[in-house]
Amino acid sequence: MQLEIRLFAGLKCNNPDLPCFGQYEFNLEVPDDITIRELRGILAINPETRLIVMVNHHCEREEWVLEDNDRVGIFPPIGGG
Amino acid sequence: MDKILRIDMGGADGPKMTIEPLGEYAGLGGRAMTSVIVAKEVHPLCHPLGGENKLVFAPGMLSGTAGAMTGRLSVGCKSPLTGGIKESNAGGQAAQVLARLGYAAIILEGKPADDDIRKIYINKDGVRIEVDNGLKLLDNYPLVARLRQEYGDKAAYMTIGSAGERKLLAASIACTDPELRPTRHCGRGGVGAVMGAKGVKAIILDDAGMKMRPPNDPEKYRDANRKFVQGLRKHPVTGEGLPAYGTNILTNILNEAGGYPTYNFKQGQFSGSVKISGEAMAELEIKRGGSATHGCHRGCVIQCSGIYNDKDGHYLTKQPEYETVWSHGGHCGIDDMDTIARLDFMDDNIGVDTIDMGVTIGLAMDAGIIPFGDCEGAIRLMEEVGKGTPLGRILGCGAELTGKVYGIERVPVVKSQALPAYDPRAVQGIGVTYATTPQGADHTAGYAIATNILKCGGDVDPLKPEGQVELSRNLQIATAAIDSTGMCLFIAFAIMDQPDTFQALLDMLNTFYGMNMTGDDVVALGKKVLSVERDFNKRAGFTAQHDRLPRYFSTEPVAPHNITFKVTDEELDQVFNWQEQE
Numbered sequence: 001m002q003l004e005i006r007l008f009a010g011l012k013c014n015n016p017d018l019p020c021f022g023q024y025e026f027n028l029e030v031p032d033d034i035t036i037r038e039l040r041g042i043l044a045i046n047p048e049t050r051l052i053v054m055v056n057h058h059c060e061r062e063e064w065v066l067e068d069n070d071r072v073g074i075f076p077p078i079g080g081g
Numbered sequence: 082m083d084k085i086l087r088i089d090m091g092g093a094d095g096p097k098m099t100i101e102p103l104g105e106y107a108g109l110g111g112r113a114m115t116s117v118i119v120a121k122e123v124h125p126l127c128h129p130l131g132g133e134n135k136l137v138f139a140p141g142m143l144s145g146t147a148g149a150m151t152g153r154l155s156v157g158c159k160s161p162l163t164g165g166i167k168e169s170n171a172g173g174q175a176a177q178v179l180a181r182l183g184y185a186a187i188i189l190e191g192k193p194a195d196d197d198i199r200k201i202y203i204n205k206d207g208v209r210i211e212v213d214n215g216l217k218l219l220d221n222y223p224l225v226a227r228l229r230q231e232y233g234d235k236a237a238y239m240t241i242g243s244a245g246e247r248k249l250l251a252a253s254i255a256c257t258d259p260e261l262r263p264t265r266h267c268g269r270g271g272v273g274a275v276m277g278a279k280g281v282k283a284i285i286l287d288d289a290g291m292k293m294r295p296p297n298d299p300e301k302y303r304d305a306n307r308k309f310v311q312g313l314r315k316h317p318v319t320g321e322g323l324p325a326y327g328t329n330i331l332t333n334i335l336n337e338a339g340g341y342p343t344y345n346f347k348q349g350q351f352s353g354s355v356k357i358s359g360e361a362m363a364e365l366e367i368k369r370g371g372s373a374t375h376g377c378h379r380g381c382v383i384q385c386s387g388i389y390n391d392k393d394g395h396y397l398t399k400q401p402e403y404e405t406v407w408s409h410g411g412h413c414g415i416d417d418m419d420t421i422a423r424l425d426f427m428d429d430n431i432g433v434d435t436i437d438m439g440v441t442i443g444l445a446m447d448a449g450i451i452p453f454g455d456c457e458g459a460i461r462l463m464e465e466v467g468k469g470t471p472l473g474r475i476l477g478c479g480a481e482l483t484g485k486v487y488g489i490e491r492v493p494v495v496k497s498q499a500l501p502a503y504d505p506r507a508v509q510g511i512g513v514t515y516a517t518t519p520q521g522a523d524h525t526a527g528y529a530i531a532t533n534i535l536k537c538g539g540d541v542d543p544l545k546p547e548g549q550v551e552l553s554r555n556l557q558i559a560t561a562a563i564d565s566t567g568m569c570l571f572i573a574f575a576i577m578d579q580p581d582t583f584q585a586l587l588d589m590l591n592t593f594y595g596m597n598m599t600g601d602d603v604v605a606l607g608k609k610v611l612s613v614e615r616d617f618n619k620r621a622g623f624t625a626q627h628d629r630l631p632r633y634f635s636t637e638p639v640a641p642h643n644i645t646f647k648v649t650d651e652e653l654d655q656v657f658n659w660q661e662q663e
Contacts, residue, residue: 006333006337008333008334008337008358008360009322009325009326009330009333009359009360010325010360050317052334052534052535052536054334054337054338057337057338057339057350057641057642058338058544058642059338059534059536059540059543073333073334073337075333075334075337076317076321076322077316077317077318077321077322077535077536077537078317078318078322078326078330078331078334078535079318079319079322079323079330079331079531079535079537079571079574080322080323080327080328080329080330080331080359080385080402080403080571081328081331081403081404081524081525081528081530081570081571
């Protein structure tokens with residue numbers, strides 16, 4: 001399945017085996033029914049970084065199962081006001 | 082900080098000043114000080130621009146000490162914008178300097194019989210009030226430049242621009258930053274208009290010869306402060322995100338969450354958001370020789386501000402805040418960073434609240450005065466405000482008045498104050514705060530974004546009404562207490578997630594004052610402040626019906642979630658439930 005992925009605030013794809021290596025906005029073909037946790041593994045994001053992950057504009061937990069054509073926004077902890 | 086400076090601007094022989102002991106106000110600071118004084122001394126039915134209103138300046142409980150993040154200055158009065166009680170706070174140097182000079186509050190009262198412009202100079206030797214009509218209608222940047230020639234570069238300046246002199250309802254009070262730029266504003270509620278009504282153009286604070294306020298237990302205070310700073314540095318928001326990108330880091334996440342109000346709250350996402358995001362802005366600032374990391378006052382360890390240079394590398398303005406980038410940006414359909422920065426400078430210079438001003442320009446676009454996305458048109462409208470033309474005076478009086486003048490049905494205000502940068506339908510917790518805070522729509526009064534979107538201090542689903550009242554209640558209580566300490570509200574990200582950092586804050590208060598304050602006492606302080614403010618508003622004529630969002634937020638869904646505000650009126654009336662038991 002394909003995902004529309006956007007990484008923010010300094011995050012980027014850290015997996016050198018992927019064509020999107022070093023990028024922060026891309027579409028990516030991934031195995032069906034993977035979870036958010038599995039996606040962050042595929043992108044090689046530091047597992048110790050706490051993430052805020054928006055799937056189709058709603059924050060979901062790491063065990064959330066992704067679907068084809070989902071829009072996924074990934075943020076490190078941020079704040080402001 | 083053992084005295085209060087009271088100046089009756091309406092004295093028969095000119096301003097009459099007295100220096101008083103703290104009396105019944107002992108132990109108060111910041112918002113607690115301003116709100117308790119206003120509630121006790123100001124008639125709730127007075128005209129906000131009349132002699133019965135009072136303008137109170139108060140540093141926080143820990144301002145003027147060696148403690149980090151203690152530089153917030155509270156300004157309180159009856160608001161000419163909302164008609165209720167107002168506390169508006171800002172960073173900059175003023176709170177630290179005022180506290181070191183020993184003043185727990187300055188109270189301006191009465192109304193001058195003449196049209197003269199006055200400046201108030203305060204140093205270790207006393208207070209001097211002088212007429213200086215040469216300052217008339219100067220805006221903040223040239224005003225501070227002029228004052229620096231006379232009072233030097235060591236002082237802190239609190240000033241009003243032309244908007245304050247004209248008593249516009251969006252007028253702010255500027256506080257200078259460490260580089261003496263008038264960039265930190267008590268923006269909300271028209272406090273600058275009240276200063277203008279008192280005939281005061283500038284308050285100059287010079288703490289030469291004064292020392293930092295000594296703690297009751299210096300060693301333990303130093304230790305508590307060290308732990309507090311460590312806590313701020315280790316939290317990813319206060320230690321990484323805010324220093325690197327500033328508050329505008331929020332643009333992308335609010336847009337991604339579908340809660341970024343666009344084209345006057347018609348949709349929850351803006352196609353140009355990436356161009357005006359914190360990431361893009363920080364990159365541009367660094368490329369142009371500015372800075373993406375800067376503190377608004379000495380002693381700030383978060384450093385969420387920055388310096389924004391123009392294309393030629395010359396200073397244009399400080400790093401525009403998220404709220405400003407939104408109000409002049411997405412709300413108006415503008416995705417040009419230089420235009421937004423220019424408008425930010427004009428806000429600071431003329432002396433107006435960036436939220437009410439930006440929301441108002443968006444309303445002007447909605448009314449067809451200029452089209453959405455018109456950069457030059459937005460600057461032209463701001464120039465009208467600066468010139469004080471009839472149109473400029475209308476715009477400078479904020480969103481509600483402009484909406485009425487131009488017959489606009491959808492005007493995003495609560496208690497006449499413009500909604501900030503989060504759509505209350507997509508982030509329902511902040512809707513509860515907007516509706517119920519005694520201050521009028523104000524995100525800082527109970528920043529539910531933290532838990533709804535940023536997942537600090539827990540996780541409450543932003544799209545559902547469940548849990549939002551309790552969330553907003555707890556945040557409003559905590560905020561009222563933090564606003565009284567002089568601490569920057571951004572410490573909340575760390576103290577909500579890290580109990581040891583919250584304990585360090587308590588230890589700072591306790592070791593400074595020789596108290597034994599607990600978490601329960603902090604809650605009690607926050608409740609007391611809110612109860613005092615609610616009581617003032619009740620006496621000023623406010624009812625439960627004023628604790629509501631504009632009706633359209635409950636009837637018109639917003640994309641992409643296609644959702645309305647779902648918290649019921651009955652639930653909103655439970656936010657301050659402890660008052661029923663008082």
